[in-house]
Amino acid sequence: MTVKVAINGYGTIGKRVADAVTAQDDMEIVGVVKRRPSFEAFDAVKNGYKFYAAAEEFIEGFRQEGIEPAGTLDDLLDIADIVVDCTPKKAGYKALYEKKGVKAIWQGGEKHDLTGLSFNSFSNYEDAIGADFARVVSCNTTGLCRTLWPLENEWGIENVLGVMIRRGADPWDSKKGPMNAIEPVLKVPSHHGPDVITVMEGLDIQTTAVAVPSTLMHLHSVVVKLKKNVPTQDVLDLWEKTSRVMFVEGKYGVKSTAQIMEIAKDSGRKRSDLFEIAVWKDGVHVVGDTLYYYQAIHQESDVIPENIDCIRAMCNIETDKWASVEKTNKALNLE
């Protein structure tokens, strides 16, 4: 029997989770929810997803565009085991999910307090087993966990400083700036460090962040003081065998996030997504006990595998972390 998954909010993350769920053999999409008949609603219909309106009042809007909803979110929750909430921040559906007795996953835009349980596959899969509510941490936090967790696990981390150079808007967004400016997050340390600690308890990490006029990916410049002196090659070997982390190299022409996205295009994955964190192999350097590296984060897709793992943990399909990771990876054709 497969787990029945509802998607509330069929946008950047929602549509990707829907496709990723569909690629698994132990879960299925029973319906997706949207408010307005934007171009993405037509895409949902084309993809064969059962379409539900967010509420009664939105049904007429869809009908006018020739889309007949199968019902409302309320109806959908009656038949779902779990809902992946991909609505904008603070949309406030938690009480409804509780009332309907449906498990729910939120995304990293929400605060840790909403669920009290934040999730990252490597860091704390076990904590989510059987849970009713969880939050998959943000794309940036997920990216940090992917490379930091193996380091912590293998050698121990003294402390971390991460500077997040954030893309200013998503590729599909033509309304947000900055167009020609660099915008620092003046709250220092930024929220990214504390967010990592929600899934890697006790880690000593500080972060700062700036937004820049690029739409492609976030880039992290990370400095890690390790508890041991290890040669650069050992770090490369560790990440080489780490799942969901891939190397790119300047010497092959991968000079920036632009060429990484070109590699993603060539991969043939739907939407040219890059679920993996891309680390510049020739940008990894250990000086004494201090490791420097750059990684790039595909903000639209890196959390998708984690959403799948989280469903599996919460619905008790799989209690072994690595078994779920491997299953997800195989279904999504992941390194």
Next chain:
Amino acid sequence: MTVKVAINGYGTIGKRVADAVTAQDDMEIVGVVKRRPSFEAFDAVKNGYKFYAAAEEFIEGFRQEGIEPAGTLDDLLDIADIVVDCTPKKAGYKALYEKKGVKAIWQGGEKHDLTGLSFNSFSNYEDAIGADFARVVSCNTTGLCRTLWPLENEWGIENVLGVMIRRGADPWDSKKGPMNAIEPVLKVPSHHGPDVITVMEGLDIQTTAVAVPSTLMHLHSVVVKLKKNVPTQDVLDLWEKTSRVMFVEGKYGVKSTAQIMEIAKDSGRKRSDLFEIAVWKDGVHVVGDTLYYYQAIHQESDVIPENIDCIRAMCNIETDKWASVEKTNKALNLE
């Protein structure tokens, strides 16, 4: 028996033509050629294409990166019926192709004089039947032909003014500007108008062009004086049934080229390509005898179907224009 196609230059256009040829049942890729082991060379190998070095001197470079070429361009030409030349402008291989007796197709970066025969599927398919050398016109010219040819064919065109707002660099390019400027092409009229005339003889068309800091698509603002007064709806109806032209609508949230590219991502095509020309349905307006419209051109992929048709015409696989167009469209899952 399938036509044997070689690709010289496995970059933006070359890799796409290779995949498109592979999707057909009447032609096949016998080998692809590159100079240097960039990340795209690894992609070619992963895709299973037989890999050839551009010349003897480049073989060692590939070997050092673990790629063993099957030979050189010279060797490849011995077994190919036709070569699609996707090398940078003026690479100068024509004499070699002639010597080897291989047919050849060049791209729009080359001048008309190189072959004396420019090609666009709608406009002059017949001229290419059996030809030895042809040039598929540029992405912008192809885009103009796609929407202008039906107008000319149906009602006749008095004259055209096109203003091309060109993307400043391709998405994978992190070296070219302008970063924060608008750059006009001071040669007025620009080369785009005369280029359309190489395939739509006798058309009265003038064009101007500016480059802007965007990587996604070219956008054309086109004004056509028709020979007849026709209502806006008739133009929409004509393009609705025109192959390789699709509509997008501002009212569904498609406000800019960014959202068009998101639609391409959702389509699931490899590399999120958009072979079709996107016309804003709610941006088409006829005032008297004058038609105004905006169209967006995916500079990396719109000429791919035309390359396939051109191979078919030159190699005498198909003498009927629409039969080839339909065959190509079906294989590439095109509107």
Next chain:
Amino acid sequence: MTVKVAINGYGTIGKRVADAVTAQDDMEIVGVVKRRPSFEAFDAVKNGYKFYAAAEEFIEGFRQEGIEPAGTLDDLLDIADIVVDCTPKKAGYKALYEKKGVKAIWQGGEKHDLTGLSFNSFSNYEDAIGADFARVVSCNTTGLCRTLWPLENEWGIENVLGVMIRRGADPWDSKKGPMNAIEPVLKVPSHHGPDVITVMEGLDIQTTAVAVPSTLMHLHSVVVKLKKNVPTQDVLDLWEKTSRVMFVEGKYGVKSTAQIMEIAKDSGRKRSDLFEIAVWKDGVHVVGDTLYYYQAIHQESDVIPENIDCIRAMCNIETDKWASVEKTNKALNLE
């Protein structure tokens, strides 16, 4: 006796009008108005302008930052002859100005209907003499009038097509997009054409517009069908002697709006403003009776001289158009 000018809204346009008024000998600033103590409020104080709060409720906000307003807008209107309203669109102060019996000028963001009188120095200075309310047309419309009016005046214009490639945000703005997209104005023809007609009655002009990711200047690609065949040189000669129009040349390295702004920096004007319209001399071409040209518009400053002229006309300081233009030009060090 000098005319007493109030500035309501000390932002992009307001602060520039204030400085330009101060540079004249027949008018003076009696006070400037702002709502909030942003960095521009400190600048107003540093410049020695008397500072008024927009209303009672805003006074405390300024006090907390150490700025003591001289009163409120209401107080300021008691001592002003004319107010230049540079508040955001539809701020709705007209009734107050009427009640206070103060003349008022609005900017191009407002609609023609607000005043029934739109203003451009060249086109219709005379209409504003003694008027109570007027609207100085937008930066784009002003730019079009500067080059079109002399053509109409000298040879007559059959019709005009202007394609406006608009900067997406102002240089100081880090919130607005598009970051990497081209966004067409789907209403065709765009509002720019009709706006020109508010000051150049009877002109046959159509316009389309796109927004692009640049902050520096708008760029117009203009095509004018003249009533006479004239050689390109005659057009150059006409604009050479036209006030507030300057030439730039690609052959001297002025390839884009970026280099024009560098010229403005080198000029030494405050804020590196460019009050003139910049026309690419080597981008002007006449083909038969059709004139093609590109011009660039400094959206933050080109309307400043027109605001000064408009004050002069409305307050009956000067009834001769060219006398006012010359006076303004001299005070602002204009070509």
Next chain:
Amino acid sequence: MTVKVAINGYGTIGKRVADAVTAQDDMEIVGVVKRRPSFEAFDAVKNGYKFYAAAEEFIEGFRQEGIEPAGTLDDLLDIADIVVDCTPKKAGYKALYEKKGVKAIWQGGEKHDLTGLSFNSFSNYEDAIGADFARVVSCNTTGLCRTLWPLENEWGIENVLGVMIRRGADPWDSKKGPMNAIEPVLKVPSHHGPDVITVMEGLDIQTTAVAVPSTLMHLHSVVVKLKKNVPTQDVLDLWEKTSRVMFVEGKYGVKSTAQIMEIAKDSGRKRSDLFEIAVWKDGVHVVGDTLYYYQAIHQESDVIPENIDCIRAMCNIETDKWASVEKTNKALNLE
């Protein structure tokens, strides 16, 4: 008697040094040198600088554009006491300057080895007194010295980590990318750290760097481990009284480099330059012994005051560091 200064290379830095020298009373410009008649050559002439061609072969080019050079670089060096070399990197004039017995200053694009003496006013003014050759360190290094030197001087620095988010191109540049990408400097630590050490010997500093699609300013995210625990306020107090460092605040709307440049425009300085380093006051935070801050660097102008001080030191006009700094500041209207 005033020191006679020649400027070799009248571009971004050269024209600014020329104007800054002219603003002093103890030095004067005897001539400026250029290779080609670009728009900046006309500016030099308009500013009244004596104009020299880089060599005999370039004279004709200027004459054709109506500029009559006063001679060649060679002639100019005969009458100059010191030359400020603002030519592109590795232009190779050193031997000529030596032969002519003229002192010379290079800019930060050159390597330390060229002169063996790198210069920053705060850090090592004394070392340059009477020197023949010196290099004023780059805009980024100058920016780091401005804020780090007072910290080192007051409390001592344990170590520094600086992440430089670099503007991808200068505002006047429409040829360089990245247009929509983030490009890391893969050499880690980057060259910026070692460059600081050329003027602040013994400092423990590491840096990484990325280039982003903005033209306005560099932004540094800096983390300093101090030798003492000091409250945030003490750091603010220290920088408040530090010359050539200014505060900006997010709470007054200065959210990004865009608004800082607007402040520079409002200041009325020629070219809207910002000679000072801008530190976000509400982005300065001390956690334990670790200080976090963001600063923005106007890459086109922050080294100008240092060039003036360097001339004074090398030509023995002033042996007291702070006396020169104060003199320069006063002449340039600097905080």
